[in-house]
Amino acid sequence: MSLTVVNGLPAHVLFVHFVIVLVPLSALALVVCAVWPGGARRIGLLLPVLAFVTLGSVPLATHAGEWLEQRVGSGSLVRRHAELGDSMLPWALGLFVVSAVVWWTARRSAPAADGTSAASWTPSTVVRGIVVVVSLAVAVGAVVDVYRIGDSGAKAAWQGSYSKTATP
Numbered sequence: 511m512s513l514t515v516v517n518g519l520p521a522h523v524l525f526v527h528f529v530i531v532l533v534p535l536s537a538l539a540l541v542v543c544a545v546w547p548g549g550a551r552r553i554g555l556l557l558p559v560l561a562f563v564t565l566g567s568v569p570l571a572t573h574a575g576e577w578l579e580q581r582v583g584s585g586s587l588v589r590r591h592a593e594l595g596d597s598m599l600p601w602a603l604g605l606f607v608v609s610a611v612v613w614w615t616a617r618r619s620a621p622a623a624d625g626t627s628a629a630s631w632t633p634s635t636v637v638r639g640i641v642v643v644v645s646l647a648v649a650v651g652a653v654v655d656v657y658r659i660g661d662s663g664a665k666a667a668w669q670g671s672y673s674k675t676a677t678p
Contacts, residue, residue, distance in 0.1 A: 513570065514577040522574035526663065529571045529598065532564040533656040536605045537649035543612050544645035547638075550616030561602075561609035568602040571595075587666035594659045601652035608648050612641060 514521050543550035543557050550557060572595055579592050615633055633641070 514574050520574065520578045520581075522571060522578045525567065525571040525574050526660070528567040529564075530656060530660055532560070532567055533598075533602065533605070534653050536561045536564040536609065537653050540605060540609050540612060540645050541649045543609075543616065544642045547616045547619065550612055554617075555613065558606065558610040558613045561606040565599075565602045565606045568598050572599070585666070587662065587669060591659065591662040591666045594655075594662050598652075598655055598659055601648065601655050604648040605652050608641075608645050612645060615641060 516524050539553065539557055539560060543553055575592065575595055579588055582588060584592075615637075619633055
């Protein structure tokens with residue numbers, strides 16, 4: 511198995527599904543943890559780890575997609591999909607960075623084990639508000655972008671390639 515072919519088929523078709531699942535999942539986890547710090551403390555390190563895996567899946571899918579693009583011909587739909595695909599990495603990086611900030615903030619402001627308020631640092635309402643707004647912006651941007659990329663990829667792969675009526 512290489513990073514371009516899996517079991518004789520283009521790996522992009524497989525790897526892109528990781529991105530399609532992980533980006534919305536990471537975005538949802540980020541927003542929940544940003545809005546609900548108790549949830550962030552419960553989820554703990556899983557939040558930035560999930561976002562890191564998501565970040566890693568994007569270049570994997572992009573690399574396999576570039577390999578595939580060289581083998582399918584570069585029509586306008588394929589070029590559009592490739593251009594949009596290049597925009598996903600900054601969103602995935604944003605998900606990771608903001609997830610790490612949310613995790614760190616929740617960890618630093620966690621109550622002591624005995625339930626007392628012995629947090630080493632408590633974020634102000636303004637800081638929490640900024641974190642929530644940035645989390646929402648990055649999450650929505652990433653999900654919208656992955657949708658746009660997926661839609662353009664589906665059009666590039668399927669437009670004009672099937673019959674609207676069933677074949678006998």
